[in-house]
Amino acid sequence: MADKRFRDSSGKSLDDYPRPSVAVDTALLTVDPDRGLMVLEVKRDNTSGWGLPGTFLHPNERLADAVRRSLLHKAGVSGVEPHQWRVFDEPDRDDRGWVLSVAHWAVVPTERLASRLATQTRLVPVGSPGRLIYDHRLIIDAAVNHVRDCYRSEPDPEGLLDETFTMRELRLLHDTVLEHQLDRDWFRREMKAKLEATGTMSVGTRGRPAELFRRRSTPPRASRSS
Amino acid sequence: MADKRFRDSSGKSLDDYPRPSVAVDTALLTVDPDRGLMVLEVKRDNTSGWGLPGTFLHPNERLADAVRRSLLHKAGVSGVEPHQWRVFDEPDRDDRGWVLSVAHWAVVPTERLASRLATQTRLVPVGSPGRLIYDHRLIIDAAVNHVRDCYRSEPDPEGLLDETFTMRELRLLHDTVLEHQLDRDWFRREMKAKLEATGTMSVGTRGRPAELFRRRSTPPRASRSS
DNA sequence: CAAATAGTGTCTCTGAGACACTATCCG
DNA sequence: CGGATAGTGTCTCAGAGACACTATTTG
Numbered sequence: 001m002a003d004k005r006f007r008d009s010s011g012k013s014l015d016d017y018p019r020p021s022v023a024v025d026t027a028l029l030t031v032d033p034d035r036g037l038m039v040l041e042v043k044r045d046n047t048s049g050w051g052l053p054g055t056f057l058h059p060n061e062r063l064a065d066a067v068r069r070s071l072l073h074k075a076g077v078s079g080v081e082p083h084q085w086r087v088f089d090e091p092d093r094d095d096r097g098w099v100l101s102v103a104h105w106a107v108v109p110t111e112r113l114a115s116r117l118a119t120q121t122r123l124v125p126v127g128s129p130g131r132l133i134y135d136h137r138l139i140i141d142a143a144v145n146h147v148r149d150c151y152r153s154e155p156d157p158e159g160l161l162d163e164t165f166t167m168r169e170l171r172l173l174h175d176t177v178l179e180h181q182l183d184r185d186w187f188r189r190e191m192k193a194k195l196e197a198t199g200t201m202s203v204g205t206r207g208r209p210a211e212l213f214r215r216r217s218t219p220p221r222a223s224r225s226s
Numbered sequence: 227m228a229d230k231r232f233r234d235s236s237g238k239s240l241d242d243y244p245r246p247s248v249a250v251d252t253a254l255l256t257v258d259p260d261r262g263l264m265v266l267e268v269k270r271d272n273t274s275g276w277g278l279p280g281t282f283l284h285p286n287e288r289l290a291d292a293v294r295r296s297l298l299h300k301a302g303v304s305g306v307e308p309h310q311w312r313v314f315d316e317p318d319r320d321d322r323g324w325v326l327s328v329a330h331w332a333v334v335p336t337e338r339l340a341s342r343l344a345t346q347t348r349l350v351p352v353g354s355p356g357r358l359i360y361d362h363r364l365i366i367d368a369a370v371n372h373v374r375d376c377y378r379s380e381p382d383p384e385g386l387l388d389e390t391f392t393m394r395e396l397r398l399l400h401d402t403v404l405e406h407q408l409d410r411d412w413f414r415r416e417m418k419a420k421l422e423a424t425g426t427m428s429v430g431t432r433g434r435p436a437e438l439f440r441r442r443s444t445p446p447r448a449s450r451s452s
Numbered sequence: 453c454a455a456a457t458a459g460t461g462t463c464t465c466t467g468a469g470a471c472a473c474t475a476t477c478c479g
Numbered sequence: 480c481g482g483a484t485a486g487t488g489t490c491t492c493a494g495a496g497a498c499a500c501t502a503t504t505t506g
Binding site: 183185186189204205206207208209 | 495496497498502503504505506
């Protein structure tokens with residue numbers, strides 16, 4: 001990249017142009033077994049209403065780090081692996097000035113939200129996110145589409161289940177994400193090839209014990225710690 | 227978006243943070259019937275070597291407009307509908323300072339490149355783009371993958387052919403883009419349902435005249451992002 | 453034992469892909 | 480006419496989906 005090739009025909013270079021502010025906004029989803037996909041919203045300061053968590057990019061900060069910081073500070077949520085979506089660049093989308101927003105999405109197991117700031121945040125079904133500005137509704141919809149796409153063919157790609165799980169647990173999760181019941185036989189055939197058998201069996205479950213599986217040994221998503 | 231919700235816990239607001247420079251870089255592809263997918267590179271000022279065309283975002287400019295401007299000024303190419311890909315945000319990726327780059331891709335019919343600045347630009351096969359910096363190679367690869375994905379199921383979604391065309395012309399284009407010969411029968415069955423028949427026939431072609439088709443009347447590409 | 457769930461075998465029917473045949477142009 | 484391409488009909492075989500049956504647990 002480097003060098004002067006960005007000088008335009010009038011000879012201007014890097015420092016001659018005003019710069020936009022850059023922000024990140026994130027649709028953080030989770031799965032409620034009963035209510036389906038849920039999105040986290042945060043109370044907006046000095047305003048009535050709710051919105052997606054976001055923040056301005058700090059100097060030399062990575063976008064993914066800004067996302068994690070905003071979720072931690074605004075919602076008390078950690079252990080997030082954000083996915084970048086797209087940049088919103090309408091010049092007048094923010095009345096404070098020229099602000100580009102890089103939209104992100106992420107999914108976490110519901111347990112990760114146990115620590116969330118109860119008065120500052122709320123979890124609502126993705127289908128009825130309340131009154132939000134245009135951008136934010138698009139981000140939620142894109143997040144939902146992405147997650148559904150992922151869960152159509154891969155076993156729990158976002159790691160919402162524990163390390164090992166039964167076929168039934170996996171299928172019920174996919175049922176919830178995709179909002180319709182998947183065929184039991186097809187699901188087993190399709191997913192078995194993409195999982196590792198552990199050899200051990202579930203105990204204490206109703207009915208015949210089921211074999212426990214684990215995700216194919218892709219290093220189970222780095223930075224999953226605290 | 228608006229409002230003070232971006233103030234962080236220390237009460238800082240929009241104007242208190244240094245801002246990054248924002249640039250756009252574009253992999254502009256075209257199809258050479260003999261050499262396959264080609265990418266346009268521009269000579270870099272004050273440096274030996276070639277790179278993808280790019281520019282800094284002007285005040286209040288849309289990203290897509292910056293892409294069009296850079297392609298027009300640096301390569302003499304017009305009529306481009308850019309697709310946004312992703313943001314490169316490594317803090318030290320540019321040695322002039324903190325520069326975010328929004329990568330884009332686009333495809334144009336080869337005729338559009340007739341006007342290009344011959345000494346300033348070159349067209350090279352996507353498989354051997356020469357020595358480029360890391361970012362740029364990724365952008366080219368992503369562009370190629372996107373284009374191939376598009377052409378797997380939809381008839382000439384990027385509008386590389388004229389308004390009407392024969393099945394054969396369409397299939398040869400897809401063959402070139404996908405780099406393997408598609409089955410004639412399958413291709414016809416699959417694509418016919420997604421095209422409009424014109425009723426008129428090709429003339430002057432070798433063999434039996436073929437029916438001319440046109441793309442389904444979707445308004446021929448309004449500004450789409452993402 | 454009844455209910456619930458796991459695991460496996462098998463049947464069917466659709467649709468992708470392959471092939472074949474006819475039609476119609478150019479030279 | 481011969482070569483090339485268009486257009487359409489038909490055959491086959493794999494795989495999705497449905498169904499059935501057995502196994503093994505809990506209550």
